[in-house]
Amino acid sequence: MRFPVGILPLSAFLLAACGPSPQAEVDTTPLNGREIYATRCVSCHQADGGGIPGHCPPMVGSPILAGSSDDLIQLILLGKKGPIARNGVTYNGVMPAWRYDLNDSQIADVVNELYARWQPHRAAISPEAVQNIRQSLVGRQPFSDSLPK
């Protein structure tokens, strides 16, 4: 049996052409509230809602979470940049404006996830409630601040 010499040059070129590994496939399944919290929120607010000293206030005891759901939805849609004070402590960070990335249903889902974790007595909100707030914010810039301090 003869050795297939012709295959060797081809093999050598294939080795030389080895490049980066292929990208993982992108999962386009819509995220639910729990998954959104895990992928968008947890790096600042932390899994236990403890926040980051100096940057991100804790979820636990948050007056925004305890207050009007409209304010909370507005905060999620417009984001927040710069210092806020909580219980005598100042936090200076940035919360992204999620109105570009999350639809009404997803924002309702994540709000309800926050309520389930830290305000379990609160009634769930609907995507329509988010839609109304979103429409009222047309023309407002991200980070434009009119929320309770």
Place this chain on the structure above:
Amino acid sequence: MSKPASRFSALFKALALVVIIGATIVYIANFRPADSGVWFGSHIAPARAAYPFELTDQDGNRFRLADQRGNVILLNFGFTNCPNICPTSLAHLAATCRQLPDSIRQRVRVVFVSVDERDDIAVLKKYIPLFDEKFTGLTGDKETIGNVARAYGAFYRKAESATKDDADYLIDHSTNTTLIDADGNLRLVYSIDQLSKGAEMAGDILQVFGLPRPASSPSGTRP
């Protein structure tokens, strides 16, 4: 006198030998030892030298990539008015850094290059500490920023919805973060979705420094 068929066979063998030797030389010349282990980020193989650049940081000091040998750089591009991508990316990178042992953390620099001419030193000085005091924000002239962005495959342009006289325009931009190793080589690229996996990224960083990956920082889903 040899037959034409055998002359052809000899010629073919000689040609094959030349090609094998040539290909072997090319392969050896480009060969770098394969990285051991599996990576979470998209691995650049073989590692190649990162484009050298010089810009100005948020303190007004010159920042030269060449001066960063010994440090791992996590490089991304964006703008401080970015409503979502940039604050999310930088917050994720800050979370990754918090997962590193302090001795390694001191050798990791997160470098944010602004592609927005509005982001001068004063703006960066206010913005960067919102995520981490140790992060570096860079600015520079339009041409230099453009060259650096191109060299790292970063894309940006004013958003189409921006009006001519609108000072509040947004910028569409790519979202990848590039890891440059302590020898100044491009090693890994992360998509924005990967940035939320701080433990996996921290594992990559340790591995880039030649340290073992903790059992708690898996290399991710890729084989």
